[in-house]
Amino acid sequence: MNRSKSEALFAAAQKLIPGGVNSPVRAYRSVGGTPPFIARGDGSRIYDVDGNEYIDYVLSWGPLILGHRPPQVIEALREVLEIGTSFGAPTEREVDLAALICECVPSIEMVRLVSSGTEATMSALRVARGFTGRDLTIKFEGCYHGHVDSLLVKAGSGMATLGIADTAGVPESFAATTIALPFNSIEAVEIAFRERGDKIAAVIVEPVVGNMGCVPPRDGFLKALRDLTAKYGALLIFDEVMTGFRLALGGAQELYGIKADLTTLGKIVGGGLPLAAYGGRADIMSKVAPLGPIYQAGTLSGNPLAVSAGIAVLGYLKAHPEVYETIEKRTAQLTANIPEGITVNRVGSMFTFFFTTDPVVDWESAKRCDTARFKQFFHWMLDRGIYFAPSQFEAGFVSTSHSEQDIARTVDTAKEFFERADCQSAAGYQPAPHLPQLE
């Protein structure tokens, strides 16, 4: 597959942008090779600057549940372009989106719009500390909640991909406010609360983890978090930036029947534009400025372009709940037909192929994956027009625009990889370090 234009652009980009990318995981550091520079997207497809076509299972890391350029979103954006792009003042659309969010996620009684998932989790954490008057947070190893200083402790996603346990630049005093525990370990949470329960402001969790790869909660784990936080007067924060509107209209909360005190949303809620949100119980959210003493602000919060895209997507999902059954069925077709020899985790239309034969239930088990074989698989698929996340520690997504033919072609291409003799071990098929070519 010729990627000469991407290579030239990548070389130019690296002179101007750290690593040539505006978010680390895009740089292909853990899989090697040149990241395709994307020229356009349409439905389930993206096309790079060299004209190569791919079936896209990254979907901008989750937001594009309706695929690329869904007509509803394009039309909504066109309408807004006629009236302006940003006012820095309240608009009717923000009230409409707030109402939609509160309707879809019953635990959210009041909501504040922000511009990124990181902003949402950072704000939710500050609100939890302000509301409880406590400083400590429990998070789980392998979970990623954006690049919030105090949460970049044993985080997943790009940090797991790059093998960075803890980032530089975060004062020890910040990191010390975070207690990182094994995901799915109720006992570890019980001990933490027994020892320091009166100092813990919140537990923040990806209710279904996407950022160490897709890892579902063990039976009873989320309920235990709900009970323990209530017992000790801490808040339960569900980080549903990835799972919100993805697993169900009401997110993981609807799927598992657990009501969080605060919820963070992102990705789908902005329909592919920069928009995220945090919200929850009115008694908690009423502490947020200008109503209460906890400050949070944002120049482009609630801007009409992003809000209109969010309304278009959420409005469509609300009017067509059957889409969840369709994308879950398509994802099941994809994951059920992957040959033996790897572990597949799937929840709804989120999935990960883990290159291990052991169950993957937490970061300890995820990090034992054979990332060298994942790299071979990744390039095998990429060179045949199947675009997965360039990391073993990310989730894949299916949209309403993925056809049964897309799924069948993906399964067949994966089967070829697993059946080829030289792909049976990491010593086998090796993509060229900078030019993953195949004969």
Ligand code: KE4
């Ligand atoms: P952003 O600040 O990237 O909008 O959202 C941060 C965030 C918060 N919470 C969860 C559960 C998330 O998954 C994310 C961001 N997800 C990653 C992908 N795993 C974004 C991709 C990237 O960092 O480039």
